[in-house]
Amino acid sequence: MDAQRVAVYGLGRVGMPLAAAWLKAGFNVVGYDVNERLIRDLCSLRFEWIDEPGVASIFREASQRGKLSFTVDGKRASSSSNIHIVAVPTPMDWGSKKFVSEPLLSSLNTIGSGLKKGDVVILESSVPPGTTCGVVKRRLEELSGLAADTDFYLGFSPERILVGRALEDLLKRYPKIVGGVGPQSTKIISDLYSRVVEKGVIVVRDSTTAEVVKLFEGVYRDVNIALANELALYSQSVGVDYYEVREAANSQPYSHLHLPGPGVGGMCIPVYPYFVLEFGVAKGFESKLILLARQINESMPHVVVNMLMREVLSHSLDTRTLRVTVLGASFRGNVSDTRNSPTHMVVSELKRLE
């Protein structure tokens, strides 16, 4: 086995740029994914799946130099590597608002099938607090018969990228947060990451703290977007122009009023508040503000449709013959990702009016 070979589990919007970042730092990388078509294409140097600037060119060059390979054989990826990076999806079930752990558990089974003494496992998928030192540690120890922080090293390092400029964010824009399940893990993972990212590493107390850092970043955005939405609706009701107020107010350095919008989408910000809420409840803390912010943002598609309907009625238009064009399907400007986009809700509300 090559020294310091990295296996990335899950080659999506996070896993691909991560693989590119480790390649850029000089490591050999194997990419593993359950999507056979994706792996077949990547093996044939067909990189149409990648829409992050800079990633395809790094992949092409590294593949040609034999430093990058792709596989659907998880055991092979695990046993031929000594650094394992988890970037699989960690979605939430929107009915129960509970974390869906299957992809994560399945990736742990894959890693566990080849885990060796001295290996390093870094979880980068966003997870509910306590996951790394709880289910992840337990599962890997059971599967390998090895002890975390003694025989192998385990920690959490959140991905802080913005889709569309992921590689730049990873390599240059932000420090990497690292928290291990023990002191050895923290040291080894932070040493590794200081070789990969320009902005260095912020070491936090433990893996749960690192998990919470990522989730609080999302909660901060969610609450502030909810505030902007509330103030915009307030402004409309009292007859002032929110945009004018915002611009004037933000000329003062302590005011960072966001833009209002039809809601919050993507796989991260709408989901993380629920991870935080559930953990709080389990520990006896009930948050009011986080839940309220979610409720405000989740009501926004409905608010948008109501605004439209008011206009329709005020112009005496006939909804039965009206044709609506919705511009913008992705959850944010300049990205192709439509997952959890509020546009879906706006469209389904409009269809109900037919």
Ligand SMILES: NC(=O)c1ccc[n+]([C@@H]2O[C@H](COP(=O)([O-])OP(=O)(O)OC[C@H]3O[C@@H](n4cnc5c(N)ncnc54)[C@H](O)[C@@H]3O)[C@@H](O)[C@H]2O)c1
């Ligand atoms: N997209 C973002 O902007 C962003 C930012 C920060 C953190 N995150 C977090 O990163 C994680 C990954 O997100 P993403 O956007 O890259 O997801 P994604 O859906 O784009 O990609 C996930 C990939 O994992 C693969 N996969 C699923 N189950 C697998 C398994 N058991 N083993 C191996 N591969 C498997 C899928 O086929 C897919 O290719 C999530 O936890 C997400 O919350 C995402």
